[in-house]
Amino acid sequence: xxxxxxxxxxxxxxxxxxxxxxxxxxxxxxxxxxxxxxxxxxxxxxxxxxxxxxxxxxxxxxxxxxxxxxxxxxxxxxxxxxxxxxxxxxxxxxxxxxxxxxxxxxxxxxxxxxxxxxxxxxxxxxxxxxxxxxxxxxxxxxxxxxxxxxxxxxxxxxxxxxxxxxxxxxxxxxxxxxxxxxxxxxxxxxxxxxxxxxxxxxxxxxxxxxxxxxxxxxxxxxxxxxxxxxxxxxxxxxxxxxxxxxxxxxxxxxxxxxxxxxxxxxxxxxxxxxxxxxxxxxxxxxxxxxxxxxxxxxxx
Amino acid sequence: xxxxxxxxxxxxxxxxxxxxxxxxxxxxxxxxxxxxxxxxxxxxxxxxxxxxxxxxxxxxxxxxxxxxxxxxxxxxxxxxxxxxxxxxxxxxxxxxxxxxxxxxxxxxxxxxxxxxxxxxxxxxxxxxxxxxxxxxxxxxxxxxxxxxxxxxxxxxxxxxxxxxxxxxxxxxxxxxxxxxxxxxxxxxxxxxxxxxxxxxxxxxxxxxxxxxxxxxxxxxxxxxxxxxxxxxxxxxxxxxxxxxxxxxxxxxxxxxxxxxxxxxxxxxxxxxxxxxxxxxxxxxxxxxxxxxxxxxxxxxxxxxxxxxxxxxxxxxxxxxxxxxxxxxxxxxxxxxxxxxxxxxxxxxxxxx
Numbered sequence: 001x002x003x004x005x006x007x008x009x010x011x012x013x014x015x016x017x018x019x020x021x022x023x024x025x026x027x028x029x030x031x032x033x034x035x036x037x038x039x040x041x042x043x044x045x046x047x048x049x050x051x052x053x054x055x056x057x058x059x060x061x062x063x064x065x066x067x068x069x070x071x072x073x074x075x076x077x078x079x080x081x082x083x084x085x086x087x088x089x090x091x092x093x094x095x096x097x098x099x100x101x102x103x104x105x106x107x108x109x110x111x112x113x114x115x116x117x118x119x120x121x122x123x124x125x126x127x128x129x130x131x132x133x134x135x136x137x138x139x140x141x142x143x144x145x146x147x148x149x150x151x152x153x154x155x156x157x158x159x160x161x162x163x164x165x166x167x168x169x170x171x172x173x174x175x176x177x178x179x180x181x182x183x184x185x186x187x188x189x190x191x192x193x194x195x196x197x198x199x200x201x202x203x204x205x206x207x208x209x210x211x212x213x214x215x216x217x218x219x220x221x222x223x224x225x226x227x228x229x230x231x232x233x234x235x236x237x238x239x240x241x242x243x244x245x246x247x248x249x250x251x252x253x254x255x256x257x258x259x260x261x262x263x264x265x266x267x268x269x270x271x272x273x274x275x276x277x278x279x280x281x282x283x284x285x286x287x288x289x290x291x292x293x294x295x296x297x298x299x300x
Numbered sequence: 301x302x303x304x305x306x307x308x309x310x311x312x313x314x315x316x317x318x319x320x321x322x323x324x325x326x327x328x329x330x331x332x333x334x335x336x337x338x339x340x341x342x343x344x345x346x347x348x349x350x351x352x353x354x355x356x357x358x359x360x361x362x363x364x365x366x367x368x369x370x371x372x373x374x375x376x377x378x379x380x381x382x383x384x385x386x387x388x389x390x391x392x393x394x395x396x397x398x399x400x401x402x403x404x405x406x407x408x409x410x411x412x413x414x415x416x417x418x419x420x421x422x423x424x425x426x427x428x429x430x431x432x433x434x435x436x437x438x439x440x441x442x443x444x445x446x447x448x449x450x451x452x453x454x455x456x457x458x459x460x461x462x463x464x465x466x467x468x469x470x471x472x473x474x475x476x477x478x479x480x481x482x483x484x485x486x487x488x489x490x491x492x493x494x495x496x497x498x499x500x501x502x503x504x505x506x507x508x509x510x511x512x513x514x515x516x517x518x519x520x521x522x523x524x525x526x527x528x529x530x531x532x533x534x535x536x537x538x539x540x541x542x543x544x545x546x547x548x549x550x551x552x553x554x555x556x557x558x559x560x561x562x563x564x565x566x567x568x569x570x571x572x573x574x575x576x577x578x579x580x581x582x583x584x585x586x587x588x589x590x591x592x593x594x595x596x597x598x599x600x601x602x603x604x605x606x607x608x609x610x611x612x613x614x615x616x617x618x619x620x621x622x623x624x625x626x627x628x629x630x631x632x633x634x635x636x637x638x639x640x641x642x643x644x645x646x647x648x649x650x651x652x
Contacts, residue, residue, distance in 0.1 A: 035426045037340070037433075081617075090624060093338055096426055097565060098620050100558055104613035107554070108606045115602040222553060223441070226434040237427060271445040275438040281431070285419045 003259060009144060011255035013213050016147040019247030020154065020206045021224070022231035024199040026243035028075075029232075030175045031195050034082055034095045038103035040225030042074050042200065043207035045106050047216040048113055048125065050208045054133045055123045060212050061146060067208030068201040075200020078102045079193060111218050127217035134212050143212040150209070154202060155244065171195060223274050227254065230277035234284045235291050242293030249292075250277045310591060316474050316542055318583045319481035323535035324560040325567075325575045326488050327528040333569035333630075334492055335524045336504030338425045341432030343556035344416070345409040345529040347439050347548060349536020352405040353458050354450030354546030357397045358383065361459060364393055373451050380457050391464040398461035398476075402537060409533025410526045417522035433553065443548025455547030458540050477538045484531055489572065500524060501570075554609055559586075562612055566619050568626025577627050585611070 021043060028036045036042075046067035053063040081102070082095050090098070117125050135142040162168040170191050173181040181188050210216060210224075227250055235246025258273040288295045324342065331337040359372055361383045370379055387394045416435060420428045443449060450456045462472030491497055499520065503510045507517045540546045559582065567578020589608060597604050619626070 033426075035430055037430070085620060085624075088624075090620070092426060093429075094620065094624060096338075096429065097561065097616070100561070101613045101617045101620070104554065104558065104609040104616070108608075108610040108613070111606045112602045115606070119601055222437055226437050229430050229434050233423075233427070233431070237424070268445070272441060275441055278431075278434045278438050281434070282419045285422055285431070289422050 001260070001263060003256075007255060007259050009141065010213065011252055013144055013147050014255065015248045015251035016151040017206050017210055018227055018231055018251045019244045020151050020202055021228045022235065022243040022247040022250075023155070023158075023240055024202045024206070025228050026232050026235070026238070026240055027199050028196060030238055030240070031171075031192055032079070032082060032086075032095075033178075034092060034099065036078065037096065037099040038078060038101075038106060039203060040221035040228060041103050041106045041110070042071060042078075042221070043203035044210065044216060044221035044224065045074070045110050046071055046204040046207035047211045047220065048110060050130060050211055051125045051128050051216075052117065052121070054130050055117070055121050055125070059135070060130050060133050060208075061142075063208045064205055067204040069204075071204020071207070072197045072201040074102065074106065075203065076193060076197045078200075079196035083189070083192070107218065107221070114218060127215060128211060129213075129215045130211045131213060141213070143209060146212075147209055150205060154205075158240075167191070167194070226274045227251070227277045230281035233281040233291060236293030237291060239291065239293035242291055245292060250280065253277075253280055310587070312471075312474060314583065314587045316477050317587070318579060319477050320535055320539050320542065321560065321563065321579050321583055322481050322576065323484050323531065323538065324556070325563045325579050326485060326572065327532045327535070328560050328564050329569055329572065329575045330488055330492070330528045330531075331524060333564065333571070333575075334497065334504060335500040335521060336425070336507075337421075337521055337525060338429040339432045339525075340429040340553075340557055340561070341434070341436035342532065342560055343551050343553060344432060344436035344439055345412055345532035346536040346539065346556045347436065347443060347551040348409050348412055349405045349533035350540040350546045350551060351439075351443055351450050351536075351548065352408055352533070353401055353537045353540035354456045356404055357401045357459055357461070358456075360397050360400060361387065361393070364397075373447050373456065376451065376457055380459060383459055384463050387459065387461075387463045388466070389464065394461045394464055397459075402534060405533040405537045406530040409536075410530035412533075413526040413529025414522055416529075417525045421518055421521050421525075433557070436553065436557065440548055440551055443551070450546045450548060453547075453549060455545050455549075457545050458543075460541065460544065473541055477542060480534060480538060484534070485572070487531075492572070554612070558609075558612065562616050562619075564626075565616065565624075566626060568628040568630060570630030571628055574626050574628035574630075581627075582615075585615075 021039075024043075025036065025039050028034075028039065046063070049066050049070060050060045050063040053066075054060050078099060082098055085095055085098050114125050117123060131141075137145065160168075162172060170181070170186045173184065173186050174188050174191050174195075178188060181191075207221075210220070231246035231250040232243050233246070234249055235244065236242030254273050254277050257276045258270050261269040261272075284291060290298070324346065328339070328342055331339050358376075358379065361367075362370075362372065362379065365383070365386050367379065367382060370382075372379060416432070420431050420435075423431055444453055446452055447454075460469050460473060462469040462476070465472045492500075499510070499515065503515070503517050503520060511517050563578040563582045564575060565578070566581055567576065568574030586608070589604070589611070593604050600607075
C-alpha cells in the first residue's frame, strides 16, 4: 500500500505541532501539578488571529508573534488565577476546575469573534482552512518548513534554558519539588509566571500555525485536546521529552490508522481520526501506566 | 388567558429541565461528592443514553409493525408519521418499547462505566478526569459522524411513548421524567445513607486506609461508576425524549459536563440539598436567559447563546473565589458505634 504524499505531509506537520502542544501541556502540569483544561481552547484561539491576518491580506505567518503574545498573556493570567486560589488553600481538583473558567470564557469569546468578523470584514470564519494562502519552496509547503523549524528551535531553546541557565536550573528545581525549591531560596513565583507565560506563547504559536494545513472551527481546541492528552499519556505524564515523543507517536499512528482504515472501508473513516489516539492512550495506560518514558526509566 | 397558559408551559418546561439536570448532578455528586471520582466526561453516558433513544425505539416499532422498504435515517420523518399513527392506538406497545429502551440504555451505560473504569481508575484523579473528557468527546465524534446510529450530523427524531394520550402526550412524558427523577433521588438517598454510602465516603477521604482494612477500592469505584453511568444513561434517554430529537453535535462538554459541575460547585458537593439548590439556581439562570433572548437579542451583534458560557465562567469564578465550599457545605456524618460498656449503640460524629 503506497501512502500518498498528502497523508505523509499531514502526518509530519501534525507530528511537529502536536509534539509542541503536548510539551507545553506537560510543562504546565509539572510546574503546578494542575492539568490545564483550557489549554486546547487557549491554543486554538490563536487560529482566529491567523485567519484575521489572512482576511486582511497578509501572510498567515504574520500572525505568529501576535499569537505568541496572546497565548502568553492568557496563560499568565490563568496562572495568576490558579496561584491566587492555591494560596487560599484550594485543593488540586478545585484548581483544575478553575481552569474551566478560562476554557469557557475563551470558547465564548472565540464564537463571538467568529460571528463578529463577517459583520466587519465580510468574511465567514466559522470553519476554515488557510492552505491556499501558504507559500511553497520547490514544491514543499511552507507550513512543513515553518512547523519543523519552529518545533526544533523551541525544543533546542528550551533544552538550553533548562541545562545552561540559572533560571532553567531553578525551573527544574520547581518541577522536582515546589516546597524544596522555596527552601533553597528560589523565587518560585517568578519561575512559574515566566514558565506559564512562555508555555502559553508556545501554545499560541502552535494554534496559529495549525489552520495553515488543517481545518479549524470553534471546537478544534476540544477535538485536538484528545490528541494532546493522548500524546502526554503515551509519552509519560511527567516527562517533557516523553510528551514530545508521545506527540510524534500519536500523530503518526493516528494518520496511519486513519489512512489504512479509510483505504479499506472508505474515506468517511478519516473523520474518526482523533478517536484512535484516545484508544492508543487507553491501551498504553493499561500496559504502561507511566507511559513510554516511565517504561524506559524502569528498564534502566 | 393566553399569557397564563404560556407562563404555565414555561413553568412546566423549567420543571422538566430541572428534573433532568437533577439526575445529572446527583449522579455527579454520587461519583465525586461521595466517592471522590473526578469525572469530567459526564456527557459520555448521557450521550450514550441519547444515542440509544435515537437508535432503538423507532427501529423496534418498525420491526413490531412490520414497516419495510424505508430507511430509518433517511426516511425518518415519514417513518415517524407512520409510527405515530400506529402507536396512538397502541399504549401497550408504546410502554413496552419505552421499558426496553430504558433497560437497554441503562445496561449499555452501566457496561460503559464498568469497562472505562478499568483504565480510567489506574490514572491519577486529575488525569482520569481528562481521560473521561476525551472519551466523551470521542463518542461525540462517533455520534456526529455515524449516520446509522442516530442520523449523524443531521440528528434523528425520537418517538413519544405517550402518543396514545393524544393532546396530553407531552404531559405524559413530563410525568415520566418527574417520576424517574423522584425515583433516582430516592435510590441515591438510600444508597448514600446505607453502610455502602459510608464506605464510599471513607474511600473518598482516604482510599489507602480503606484498602488497608480489606476493602477492594478499585472494585467499589468501578461499581459506583457503573451505577451512576447507568443512571446518567437514563438521564440521556429522558433528555432525548423531552427534546423529541437526538443530535450528537448538541451534546457538548459545556452543556452536559461543565453545567452539572458548576451546579455541584455552586450548591456544594457531598450533600444532596446543595445539589438541589445549585441545580435550581443555574436552571433558573438558564431559563431567564433562554426566555429573555427575544428582548436582548436585537441589541447584540452576535448570538446571545454565546453569553451563556461567559456567564457560566463568571459564576464559576465568583463561586471559587467567594464560596468554594458552595451554598450548602457538607455536614459531618453521623455513625452508630458500640459504646465501651456493652452492645448499646450510640451516635457519634465523624468528621466529613
